[in-house]
Amino acid sequence: MDTVMQSERADLALKDVLPASEPLYRQLAGHYRRAIRNGVLRPGERMPSMRAFMQRHGVSLATATESYRVLEREALIEARPRAGYFVRASQRAALPAASEPDLAALPQAAQFVGIHSAISAIVSQYQRYPDAFNLGGATASADLYPTDALQKAALRALRRRPTLLTAVGPDQGDPALRAIIARRALEAGIQIGADDIIMTHGGIEAVNLALRAVTQPGDTVAVESPCFFGLLQALESLGLRALEIPASPTSGLAIEALEFALQTHPDIKAVVVVPNLQNPLGSVMPDSHKARLVELCARARIALIEDDPYRELVDSAQPLRSLKAWDNDGTVIHCTSFNKTLAPGMRIGWINGGRWHPRIGMLKFAQSRHNEQLSQVVLAEFLETNAYERHLRRLRDRLRLQRERMSAAIGTSFPDGTRFTPPAGGMFFWIELPHAVSSAALFDAALKQRIRVMPGTVFSNAGRFDRFIRLSCPSTDLERADEAVLKLGRLATAMAARAATQAA
Amino acid sequence: MDTVMQSERADLALKDVLPASEPLYRQLAGHYRRAIRNGVLRPGERMPSMRAFMQRHGVSLATATESYRVLEREALIEARPRAGYFVRASQRAALPAASEPDLAALPQAAQFVGIHSAISAIVSQYQRYPDAFNLGGATASADLYPTDALQKAALRALRRRPTLLTAVGPDQGDPALRAIIARRALEAGIQIGADDIIMTHGGIEAVNLALRAVTQPGDTVAVESPCFFGLLQALESLGLRALEIPASPTSGLAIEALEFALQTHPDIKAVVVVPNLQNPLGSVMPDSHKARLVELCARARIALIEDDPYRELVDSAQPLRSLKAWDNDGTVIHCTSFNKTLAPGMRIGWINGGRWHPRIGMLKFAQSRHNEQLSQVVLAEFLETNAYERHLRRLRDRLRLQRERMSAAIGTSFPDGTRFTPPAGGMFFWIELPHAVSSAALFDAALKQRIRVMPGTVFSNAGRFDRFIRLSCPSTDLERADEAVLKLGRLATAMAARAATQAA
Incomplete structure (x- = not known):
């Protein structure tokens, strides 16, 4: 099955899936992103040529170029000199979407009396490393x-x-x-x-x-x-x-x-x-x-x-x-x-x-x-x-760029078994870690490397999210954010590997 | 008994009673104010001459003049051409101090559930007369x-x-x-x-x-x-x-x-x-x-x-x-x-x-x-x-002037049987009306004359202050404030008189 066919087939659903207000190049990039993530386009496969892309989607060269640039930035495709664009070989199967909740697991009502201590413990840990890069906050930085x-x-x-x-x-x-x-x-x-x-x-x-x-x-x-x-x-x-x-x-x-x-x-x-x-x-x-x-x-x-x-x-x-x-x-x-x-x-x-x-x-x-x-x-x-x-439009654009960068960094660095669904807006990433990785341990290890994350433990009174972390993309320093997420992903990967070794 | 003797006698207590930080002219004015209020100096009596005043208290002409000016402004004394200063003939016996509480009247605990409605009723009454002069507020005006x-x-x-x-x-x-x-x-x-x-x-x-x-x-x-x-x-x-x-x-x-x-x-x-x-x-x-x-x-x-x-x-x-x-x-x-x-x-x-x-x-x-x-x-x-x-010193001076003016206006216009204790600072006057006057009725009548007061009913859950009103002196427009208090006093006096007629 060639990629052209696949893309055409995928096209049918385009207008139903994507919000019409998105710039066209982003709509198209998203379309191919999903195809790559779903495995419809496999690592090493050739992407449509620029000309084919323009014809198929009825778009200008500028739009085509911009679409590929987004995918390149996300490390999903790469340009090979005189050969065109290819799905990146190093691309491993995309992280699966977050799990749907277990509806049968309805907890009993409980008046939890420790959430403030849990938060205080995190805050006082934070204070030990005041220079840490903040992926744990809930507010974008002042320059946004x-x-x-x-x-x-x-x-x-x-x-x-x-x-x-x-x-x-x-x-x-x-x-x-x-x-x-x-x-x-x-x-x-x-x-x-x-x-x-x-x-x-x-x-x-x-x-x-x-x-x-x-x-x-x-x-x-x-x-x-x-x-x-x-x-x-x-x-x-x-x-x-x-x-x-x-x-x-x-x-x-x-x-x-x-x-x-x-x-x-x-x-x-x-x-x-x-x-x-x-x-x-x-x-x-x-x-x-x-x-x-x-x-x-x-x-x-x-x-x-x-x-x-x-x-x-x-x-x-x-x-x-x-x-x-x-x-x-x-x-x-x-x-x-x-x-x-x-x-x-x-x-x-x-x-x-x-x-x-x-x-x-x-x-x-x-x-x-x-x-x-x-x-x-x-x-x-x-x-x-x-x-x-005017400000909102600019803020949404900035946050979208940050989310794309962060999604890509998470996708390339976190261990197998990690799951997450890229959000439809805003700044939060809710990440389910593989079974072997505890969010508390990752929180500690990350903080020592000067990275703040928010462990899933504080998002429930019933201890349901000990394997989750919330990341946010508050900073406009995209390079530093990339670096922090990659470092975090490597930490989680090492933890998963250690657990696998111990189990073996 | 001549006024000089009386003043000398009153002098003995001066240093014990007055705060040392007050300007001298105010200390002296306060001293004579009390003498007039207590009836030690009676209406129509001659005040000490300027020379006698300066000698007795060891003060300058400026201080003496300023002291008398305070008393004049409060309508306690008046200058008669070529004859000197006299206690105003219209001055009636000063209002007695507020009653001390009845310690035996300890009410039962009660969870009152109507204070907000009481306040709301007052506020919505206020709103019917938005141009009313405010003697009911708890905050001084912005220009203070x-x-x-x-x-x-x-x-x-x-x-x-x-x-x-x-x-x-x-x-x-x-x-x-x-x-x-x-x-x-x-x-x-x-x-x-x-x-x-x-x-x-x-x-x-x-x-x-x-x-x-x-x-x-x-x-x-x-x-x-x-x-x-x-x-x-x-x-x-x-x-x-x-x-x-x-x-x-x-x-x-x-x-x-x-x-x-x-x-x-x-x-x-x-x-x-x-x-x-x-x-x-x-x-x-x-x-x-x-x-x-x-x-x-x-x-x-x-x-x-x-x-x-x-x-x-x-x-x-x-x-x-x-x-x-x-x-x-x-x-x-x-x-x-x-x-x-x-x-x-x-x-x-x-x-x-x-x-x-x-x-x-x-x-x-x-x-x-x-x-x-x-x-x-x-x-x-x-x-x-x-x-x-610097601001506090100025504010205290302004509020003191307002309190003096207001005390004088209350003293001259409210009916017999009214009691109040001039406060040691701030802006509140807590006034006990004669038995015949209800604060709710006075509140209504005053509002129709475009004056806001705060009825005593809202200062207790146990209905203990229906004969009280709280006045404040928030405005810097002293003439208008005087006028409002005098009008209020006349209203209360008329109510008391009406009640007396009905009882007779």
Whole structure:
């Protein structure tokens, strides 16, 4: 079977699989990447010539060249002088996608009381090597964010409104900002007014307020598994029990598993879900799942708390929708922030509390009063002038490049038996290590080599992810990031080899 | 009895009564003010001549003139052409000091669930008259704060550190700021290091974290009565029961009453106290009471949560000390903020959690992460350069002038039977109305005349202060404030008269 035939056959599915908004060269590179990873194109096989490529896909030479350049950068193909492009011989069979969760393995509810100590232990380990390269963070580095533009906007705001620091701000947050946010929420399918929004100190305050509004200490809350450890900390600090519902690395929360859990655990008071680019999975729930999830929670009369800070980091033609878009009766509490998309230093989040909105307003006032005004005014200007959109496009491009580089580095350096699914956006990689490799041991070994990773142990109260690590690609120093990932992969490979020797 | 004799007699006590740091002319004005209020100097009596005044007190003509000017401004004396100064004929007997609390009236613990509705009702009433003059607020107006200097400091900070908005800040807050705060805390008698401080979103977040650290929902917390309604809201929102302990308008919390309560209510988990310039009383606990209170809580092994945002607004020669100054074993959780003293728009507070400090650090991280950096950097510069001290001196002078004006206006316009104790600093007046006047009715009538006051009903869960109002002097527009207070006094007088007519 020749490669041309294969490519043509694969073409049929192209328009269904790839988001139309992606630049063509990226769509085509992705198409061939999958063919190589799936083994449809084998190591050593010749890639279509430039001319054949142009004809087959009806694209320009520039597009063809750019597509191959992406694949070359990812070490998937190589140019041989006067012979054309070939699938790299050294290319071993691509890493398989992450495993789907075992739906039968529904754990019992447990109020874990050690997640904070686990995190503290990691932080104090980190502090022993302050110069380590950070693959464990959850925030991109400052140079991916519009530092100059935000600084200028802040200077303008301070000059225009000198009493921003001295006058008391409005309780729910700056009204002009809330009006703009309400308009922009339409893009996510959310229809609300400015008064339906309460500004919060980052997204995490929003999630805490949502939990406080709908639960009492001792209650059970269903969460995704694996789950952002900050949520487990919030639950622990509020005296709540986490019931971990399996989540798929591609489609997020397993709705059937939740359905089953609601039947067997009538004490569940709320479900917390990150529908778009789940942390750590990077999964995105399909619209059909979102609709089912909202309906399920509405029927069960429990709160559906949606934590949605990554939505705008997804590479897709159409903006993704939030769960709130399907909400008809106030079941969904929508929480989000601008910490991940615009400015980690500006602690700006917001919440719409659905039918619990007045109670959340009361809790926010009683807990911390209004947000500071300055960053709200800066944000309002940013959102009003398209500066935010321009920045987002640039950020998504930068993150995509980083993800491609990182995927390639992981693919070439991690041991056989490693599994991972490249995420659809954002910055997280959720990596399943081979059975012989423990994430705790890899964490230790990596830190001694001045590399920070986040061990899977902190993403569950039930010890379900001891063989996983979360990597992120926060830095713009791509060379150093490559080097760190390759070093990490070699460490894991050595561990796997040692285990194999011991077993033999 | 001539006025000279009286004044000389009164002189004897002068040095014992007045703080040595006050300017001489104010000390002397205060001396004569009391003589007039006490009725020692009666309406129509002649004041000492300038010459006699200068000789008796050994002061310059400028000082003598300035003293009389203060008294004139307060409408206590008047100049008659070619005859000298006289106690104003219209001056009626001064209002008596506020009543001391009835220590026998210890209420039962009650988890009141309506304080938020009560506040909401007031706020929505306020909103019907947005142009009303505000005597009901808890924050001075922006023009009492160093708007220009803070704006400039913020501009400098942004230019010097452009990534302040985009980079993630340190978890416990800016380390340089915390080091300066730790040094400054020595003035309040507090010996801590930078690591013993966690920055919070205003003082109210600090108090919330303290309560969460030491209680479970359903627990009982002892509070002062009357008590800042924000604390009652926090307790309600956390599911805690408030046990109201009587407080004196001069010396604050009645220690014996607390001692008795601790014996009869073994379920008390914490005591919350505003030791310096209590809100709404304006009382300051004497050092001996502070020492006893700390010792009492240490012995009972319960947390003593000190909310101390007004300490630096007290007019006194020596800086007042915080309860924490007497703490030997981590019993005291110290909470404070810069919202009242420096910048209401900057949400900066801090907490030292005593023996619960690590738990509070965990709760703060889980709830809202770190504070924004910009205002912390601005504050650090302010504290480092003496700009804060200069501002405080000016603020205290301005507030004292406002309090004097307001005391005079209350004294001349409120009906007989009104009682109040002029506060030792800050901006609150806690006024007990005659029996015939309800604070709710006065609130309504005042609002229709475009004046906001805070009715006493919201300062207790047990309905103990329905005949009280809290006034504040937040505005720098002294003429308008005078006018508003006089109007309010006339309203109250009319109500009292109407009630008397009906009773007759």
